[in-house]
Amino acid sequence: xxxxxxxxxxxVRIVDADGPANPHLHDRGVHQAERLATxxxxxPLDAVWSSPMRRAxxxxxxxxxxxxxxxxxxxxxxxxxxEATSYIPMEELKAERDERFLAMVExxxxxxxxxxxxxxxxxxxxxxxxxxxxxxxxxxxVCHGGVINAYxxxxxxxxxxxxxxxxxxSVSRVAASRAGVRSVVSINDVGHLRERSAPPP
Numbered sequence: 001x002x003x004x005x006x007x008x009x010x011x012v013r014i015v016d017a018d019g020p021a022n023p024h025l026h027d028r029g030v031h032q033a034e035r036l037a038t039x040x041x042x043x044p045l046d047a048v049w050s051s052p053m054r055r056a057x058x059x060x061x062x063x064x065x066x067x068x069x070x071x072x073x074x075x076x077x078x079x080x081x082x083e084a085t086s087y088i089p090m091e092e093l094k095a096e097r098d099e100r101f102l103a104m105v106e107x108x109x110x111x112x113x114x115x116x117x118x119x120x121x122x123x124x125x126x127x128x129x130x131x132x133x134x135x136x137x138x139x140x141x142v143c144h145g146g147v148i149n150a151y152x153x154x155x156x157x158x159x160x161x162x163x164x165x166x167x168x169x170s171v172s173r174v175a176a177s178r179a180g181v182r183s184v185v186s187i188n189d190v191g192h193l194r195e196r197s198a199p200p201p
Contacts, residue, residue, distance in 0.1 A: 001131060001134050001135055001136055001137050001138065001139065001175075001176050002137075002138040002139070002173065002174075002175060002176075003127070003130070003131060003139055003141065003173065003174040003175075003176055004045075004138070004139065004140040004141065004171055004172070004173055005127075005141050005143065005147075005148045005151065005152070005171070005172045005173075005174065006036070006059070006060075006063075006140055006141065006142045006143070006169060006170070006171050006172075007142075007143065007144060007145055007148060007166040007167065007168060007169060007170050008025075008029075008051075008053075008055040008056040008058075008059040008142060008143070008144060008168070008169070009025050009026075009028075009029035009030070009032035009033040009036070009055070009058070009059045009168050009169050010025065010026045010028045010029035010032060010089065010168045011023035011024065011025055011026055011029055011054075011055040011087060011089070012024060012025070012026045012029075013087065013088055013089060013092065014086060014087045014088075015086045015088070016085055016086055017085045017086065018085075019085065020082060020083050020084065020085065021084055021085055021086050021087040022053055022054045022055075022087075023054065023055055023087045024054050024055065024058055025055060025058045025059065029055070029058075029059070029168065030058075032059075032168050032169045032193060033058065033059045033061075033062050033063070033169065034062055035169070035192045035193055036059070036062070036063055036169045036171075036192055037062040037063045037065070037066040038066070038192070039191075039192030040063060040066065040067070040140075041066055043138075044067065044138070045063075045067045045069065045138050045139065045140050046134065046137035046138050046139055047069060047072060047130075047134060047137065047139045047140070048060050048063055048064040048067065048069050048070075048071055048072065048139070048140045048142065049071075049072045049073070049074060049077065049130055049139065049140070049141045049142070050071050050072070050073050050074075050077065050141070050142045050143070051073070051074070051077035051078050051079065051142065051143045051144060051147065052073050052074075052075050052077070052078055053078055053079060053082060053144070056077070056142045056143055056144065057071060057073070057142075059142050059169065060140075060142035063140060063142070074126045074129070074130070076122040076123065076125060076126035077123070077126050077127075077141065077143045077144075077147055078144075078147075079143075079144035079145075079146050079147060080109055080112055080114040080116075080119050080146045080161075081112050081114075081146075083113065084112060088100070090104075090145070090165065104162050105162065107160050107161045107162060109146075109161055109162075116161045119146070119150065119161070120150045120153075120154060120161065123147050123150040123151055123154075124150065124151060124154050127141065127151050131176045135178055145162070145165065145166045146161070146162060148166050148172055149161060149162050149163060149164065149166070151174075152172060152174070152184055152187065155174065155182045155183075155184055156184065164187065164188065166187075166188055167188055167190045167193075168190075168193075169190065169192070169193065170188045170189060170190045171186075171188075171189045171190075171192075172184070172186060172187045172188060172189070173185035173186045173189075
């Protein structure tokens with residue numbers, strides 16, 4: 001089967017919420033999600049899965065609607081920071097050299113009260129269930145940067161929990177055989193976000 005791992009679109013910033021930060025999409029993110037749905041208009045999908053987190057579900061919704069599908073949710077596709085009371089976009093953390101960014105780069109997920117191995121096991125288990133249930137089909141899984149890092153890192157045997165930075169609504173493709181072989185086809189494709197010039201008259 002063909003597996004498409006899609007990172008959510010850009011969410012709003014939330015700082016010090018009363019409970020877990022669960023941001024909705026920024027206006028830019030809404031536009032990105034629409035571009036993603038348009039991009040796949042001529043590439044039929046058989047199913048669209050999503051993390052339970054709002055930013056992923058709001059990204060998955062227009063994609064699923066354009067395909068005439070419902071969004072299916074798996075709790076184990078949630079990001080490692082699901083219980084954090086703040087959500088600050090990665091590019092802001094990076095620009096500010098925030099300690100949370102450094103912790104992620106260095107693989108110190110324990111600082112987010114997460115066991116990296118248990119997180120990876122949960123992610124791999126969830127995605128393998130989706131693969132097992134969709135033999136011969138093309139399925140999109142809208143999730144998070146950490147989830148995508150964990151699963152592709154599992155295939156490539158990369159020990160670091162976070163080893164690349166997926167772009168917003170980026171598409172990473174995996175071919176999964178019935179024999180259990182998992183092949184990474186492409187990583188971090190954001191071609192749908194590039195502005196296209198008008199064709200010549």
